[in-house]
Amino acid sequence: xRGRIWGRGILLCIAAVLLxxxxxxxxxxxxxxxxxxxxxxxQSAEVILIIDPGHxxxxxxxxxxxxxxxRELNLAIGLKLEALAALYGIPVEMTRxxxxxxxxxxxxxxxxxxxxxxxxxVAQINAAPNAVVISIHQNMFADTGVSGPQVLFADTDxxxxxxxxxxxxxxxxLQPKKERCPxxxxxxxxxxxxxxxxxxxxxxxxxxxxxxxLLLEADSYQRKLAASxxxxxxxxxxLFIARYFxxxxxx
Numbered sequence: 574x575r576g577r578i579w580g581r582g583i584l585l586c587i588a589a590v591l592l593x594x595x596x597x598x599x600x601x602x603x604x605x606x607x608x609x610x611x612x613x614x615x616q617s618a619e620v621i622l623i624i625d626p627g628h629x630x631x632x633x634x635x636x637x638x639x640x641x642x643x644r645e646l647n648l649a650i651g652l653k654l655e656a657l658a659a660l661y662g663i664p665v666e667m668t669r670x671x672x673x674x675x676x677x678x679x680x681x682x683x684x685x686x687x688x689x690x691x692x693x694x695v696a697q698i699n700a701a702p703n704a705v706v707i708s709i710h711q712n713m714f715a716d717t718g719v720s721g722p723q724v725l726f727a728d729t730d731x732x733x734x735x736x737x738x739x740x741x742x743x744x745x746x747l748q749p750k751k752e753r754c755p756x757x758x759x760x761x762x763x764x765x766x767x768x769x770x771x772x773x774x775x776x777x778x779x780x781x782x783x784x785x786x787l788l789l790e791a792d793s794y795q796r797k798l799a800a801s802x803x804x805x806x807x808x809x810x811x812l813f814i815a816r817y818f819x820x821x822x823x824x
Contacts, residue, residue, distance in 0.1 A: 620810055668694040709775055730771065734812055737755055
């Protein structure tokens with residue numbers, strides 16, 4: 574059963590990769606810097622995908638030995654995921670779309686700026702009806718040979734199942750020989766512990782691994798990551814509606 578599910582996910586992933594190129598044309602033709610499709614009142618059951626490119630502004634996140642900042646990779650992958658969602662007509666919001674962030678004048682330290690930004694993201698997510706979150710990050714580890722994506726899930730209904738689907742598709746699409754199970758998000762992650770909707774945090778790869786950093790910087794690999802995440806989201810929509818937003822459980 575799991576093999577068939579992941580197989581469908583891989584097919585959707587391949588189709589998404591092909592369509593992502595068209596999504597770039599879509600954005601250029603529309604001449605838009607941003608498309609945020611909001612659910613209308615007669616679509617109250619429609620799932621809204623909220624894409625959270627981790628870090629940003631003064632918060633660079635993890636840094637590779639070569640000086641590659643996590644915040645930049647997170648945004649690049651997030652924008653590709655947004656383009657796919659828009660192409661498929663999925664309602665989508667971004668917690669950030671730029672490298673720089675605006676802070677209030679009284680946020681006069683790096684810590685204060687991080688707190689303001691994180692709380693603003695939490696407020697945006699909790700204000701969105703029928704929201705599902707994909708938070709995009711990069712990993713670090715002392716062993717430079719460790720590689721591959723790792724999916725973590727929030728302590729909210731349907732998040733674990735979403736993480737299992739996303740993890741399976743990421744592994745099958747990017748590292749078929751690797752076995753890795755999704756894990757709960759650590760309690761120290763403020764955003765994921767203060768939202769009340771299905772959510773996963775995806776560590777796309779390891780900045781501590783020189784080989785994987787080269788992959789993560791590549792536009793083609795970022796498209797594969799975005800397509801895999803999108804496939805996981807699309808494959809989980811019935812679950813979200815049944816388990817979280819009302820309806821009958823498909824299982």
